Amino acid sequence: MDFNAHYKDRFDFVKHRKKFFGISIAITVLGIIVLLFAGMNYGVDFRAGTSLDISIGQATDKAKVDQVFTDSGLVPTIVTIGGNNNDHVSARYNNILADDEIKKVQKAFVTTYGDKVSQEVNTVSPDIARELGIKAMIAVGIASVAICIYVSIRFEWRFAIAAIISILHDAFIVISLFAIFRLEVNLPFLAAILTTIGYSINDKIIIFDRIRENLRFAKVKSNEDLADLIHHSTWQTMSRNINTVVTVLVAVLCLFIFGSQSIKLFALAKMIGLASGAYSSICIASPLWYLLRNKSLGSKRKATA
Incomplete structure (x- = not known):
């Protein structure tokens, strides 16, 4: 050819x-x-634990977010900050959080960032x-x-x-x-x-x-x-x-x-x-x-x- x-x-x-x-x-x-x-x-989909996706409604930084988790008494394994204005926090725990522990984290964020805070919870069991x-x-x-x-x-x-x-x-x-x-x-x-x-x-x-x-x-x-x-x-x-x-x-x-x-x-x-x-x-x-x-x-x- x-x-x-x-x-x-x-x-x-x-x-x-x-x-x-x-x-x-x-x-x-x-x-x-x-x-x-x-x-x-x-991620939590393939590893037992709890992940929290928290929208705080305002810009933040890693140091401030870490302090909020420390104040709540529940420090996650991994914390990432994202969103268009650094207004979104993702946290992953290798253990499964109880309902009162989840509420404690949310309360700590509401105290720091106000009532615009909302969070999504995803929990996966080991099985x-x-x-x-x-x-x-x-x-x-x-x-x-x-x-x-x-x-x-x-x-x-x-x-x-x-x-x-x-x-x-x-x-x-x-x-x-x-x-x-x-x-x-x-x-x-x-x-x-x-x-x-x-x-x-x-x-x-x-x-x-x-x-x-x-x-x-x-x-x-x-x-x-x-x-x-x-x-x-x-x-x-x-x-x-x-x-x-x-x-x-x-x-x-x-x-x-x-x-x-x-x-x-x-x-x-x-x-x-x-x-x-x-x-x-x-x-x-x-x-x-x-x-x-x-x-x-x-x-x-x-x-x-």
């Missing part, structure tokens, strides 16, 4: 695949080390936390297997292997960065992982579909021919991939900027996942398929010889 010469001078992702593999491996290894020694910063953790792993596993089956049926096993590896790469990149920077992991985080998997496979299907289409008319006799086919297929779908990702990123960025405190971490995880999905579709999935297909070409050449 005579490919458009317009793409020949553009950046060759297949040629530089080892650099991209190295970057992904470095982040993955660092993430594994952090997970082994520090684990994830689980529920354990059940949520198990179901989260099952959900990710089922989604990955279903996608692998879908890609195998629609394309071929090499595409399926490349897709599932790069999808797991995207999910683990999000997990690694949240572990490294000690960001809280909760149910919205799980939702972000699952939607990341969905958007990620969409990007990969676009490129794989073009590769398959070009492969029908191409005479691939060497690894150079195969690399050239992937290079042109990637750039032929580049504008579509970029437009798709940017459109969703704008929406997620609006959620991160204007959304409530409880949805900011979901939006952040989604932004990381979208960026990783776009990166892996171009820099990981296609080069992986190239390696698998190239081995097949090598086997055919030996058989012919």
Whole structure:
């Protein structure tokens, strides 16, 4: 097949695949080390305890909030301050607070900040936390297997292997960065992982579909021919991939900027996942398929010889 010469001078992702593999491996290894020694910063959804989301109706600072908790006699494990004007306080306790203890905290904030104070309480028992953790792993596993089956049926096993590896790469990149920077992991985080998997496979299907289409008319006799086919297929779908990702990123960025405190971490995880999905579709999935297909070409050449 005579490919458009317009793409020949553009950046060759297949040629530089080892650099991209190295970057992904470095982040993955660092993430594994952090997970082994520090684990994830689980929120109350996956760890028994009580979380309080307190809206105080005015700007505040960490020192003042810490003093309020000290005055109440119930100092939380983790305290974060957020909101558009630093008017929102999130507190997490590793133990389950009784009703009178929750009221004591609220009273302390009302005393300091006035009657505009309101709070939302979320309590999870140990059994529920354990059940949520198990179901989260099952959900990710089922989604990955279903996608692998879908890609195998629609394309071929090499595409399926490349897709599932790069999808797991995207999910683990999000997990690694949240572990490294000690960001809280909760149910919205799980939702972000699952939607990341969905958007990620969409990007990969676009490129794989073009590769398959070009492969029908191409005479691939060497690894150079195969690399050239992937290079042109990637750039032929580049504008579509970029437009798709940017459109969703704008929406997620609006959620991160204007959304409530409880949805900011979901939006952040989604932004990381979208960026990783776009990166892996171009820099990981296609080069992986190239390696698998190239081995097949090598086997055919030996058989012919």
